Amino acid sequence: xxxxAVEIKGLSKHYGGLAAxxxxxxxxxxxxxxxxxxxxxxxxTTTIRLMLGMIKPTSGSVSIFGYDAQTQKDIVxxxxxxxxxxxxxxxxxxxxxxxxxLSKVHGRVDLKYRKKLIQRFEFDPxxxxxxxxxxxxxxxxLIAALASRAELxxxxxPTSGLDPLMEQAFREAAVEAKNRGQTIFLSSHILGEVExxxxxxxVLRSGKLVELGTLEQMRxxxxxxxxxxxxxxxxxxxxxxGVSKVEINGNSLVCQINGPxxxxxxxxAKAHPLTLISREPSLEELFLALYGRQTEAK
Ligand SMILES: Nc1ncnc2c1ncn2[C@@H]1O[C@H](COP(=O)(O)OP(=O)(O)OP(=O)(O)O)[C@@H](O)[C@H]1O
Ligand SMILES: [Mg+2]
Numbered sequence: 001x002x003x004x005a006v007e008i009k010g011l012s013k014h015y016g017g018l019a020a021x022x023x024x025x026x027x028x029x030x031x032x033x034x035x036x037x038x039x040x041x042x043x044x045t046t047t048i049r050l051m052l053g054m055i056k057p058t059s060g061s062v063s064i065f066g067y068d069a070q071t072q073k074d075i076v077x078x079x080x081x082x083x084x085x086x087x088x089x090x091x092x093x094x095x096x097x098x099x100x101x102l103s104k105v106h107g108r109v110d111l112k113y114r115k116k117l118i119q120r121f122e123f124d125p126x127x128x129x130x131x132x133x134x135x136x137x138x139x140x141x142l143i144a145a146l147a148s149r150a151e152l153x154x155x156x157x158p159t160s161g162l163d164p165l166m167e168q169a170f171r172e173a174a175v176e177a178k179n180r181g182q183t184i185f186l187s188s189h190i191l192g193e194v195e196x197x198x199x200x201x202x203v204l205r206s207g208k209l210v211e212l213g214t215l216e217q218m219r220x221x222x223x224x225x226x227x228x229x230x231x232x233x234x235x236x237x238x239x240x241x242g243v244s245k246v247e248i249n250g251n252s253l254v255c256q257i258n259g260p261x262x263x264x265x266x267x268x269a270k271a272h273p274l275t276l277i278s279r280e281p282s283l284e285e286l287f288l289a290l291y292g293r294q295t296e297a298k
Pocket of ligand 2: 044045046085156
């Protein structure tokens with residue numbers, strides 16, 4: 001394919017004085033799963049609405065497989081399937097009627113696979129939509145999108161409201177979609193899901209893109225925690241480049257290090273440590289740091 005699945009250029013959306021989205025540029029490659037993360041209100045759904053042409057940007061543009069999301073909406077919509085954060089469905093249709101209707105919207109649908117998904121999500125398609133629980137309503141939208149052969153799946157927190165078993169069913173189906181060559185734009189608050197599925201991750205904060213890359217790259221950007229214990233008082237490490245949050249407790253030392261660790265290690269080694277542990281941030285620590293980080297004006 002000549003075009004990226006999604007090309008977002010200088011995209012902004014202002015509501016009065018509020019920049020819900022501020023000068024976002026981001027590409028999603030065909031065939032990848034991109035995780036789209038950020039705290040509540042950081043602009044994820046706004047980005048998705050702009051991708052779908054549901055709202056007009058204040059400036060900038062989105063193109064989907066080379067077509068403009070605003071001016072070529074009809075062509076764009078044939079290439080994608082969408083799961084909104086809260087599925088707004090027709091209360092008096094049954095589940096299966098809703099699936100039929102959504103399959104007309106999505107065009108190419110794999111009916112055999114849809115049947116498999118209905119079983120896998122343990123979904124009873126014969127009840128009226130108004131009688132479904134929140135999670136079951138979410139399943140309808142999800143099954144409809146996953147059963148489509150749309151090149152691009154745009155999923156806005158697709159597993160909110162699903163129990164862990166169903167979350168697992170979603171992960172399997174997302175991998176199958178990727179193996180089929182479909183591209184997935186996945187907004188999510190579930191870190192384990194993002195870690196398991198996403199090729200790259202974009203992190204938004206207050207409408208601005210603050211990180212873009214693989215999880216591994218992000219882990220490297222953040223600090224390692226070093227813990228060491230000694231026979232006597234620990235050596236002085238505060239002056240070393242990249243060292244922060246030094247805590248000394250009796251004969252043990254804990255600190256964070258950002259960047260090369262050689263100098264710190266040689267200072268610690270000269271003091272003959274009894275124990276030495278280095279650990280990477282957990283996924284939670286990493287994202288708390290990313291979500292909390294001040295946006296640098298760059
Ligand atoms: N129609 C609107 N009018 C005014 N402000 C809006 C409108 N839609 C969104 N906003 C504001 O834009 C900002 C971004 O909202 P958005 O829904 O994109 O966040 P989000 O990242 O999807 O959050 P969440 O994780 O809670 O779903 C918020 O401050 C929100 O209040
Ligand atoms: Mg949202």
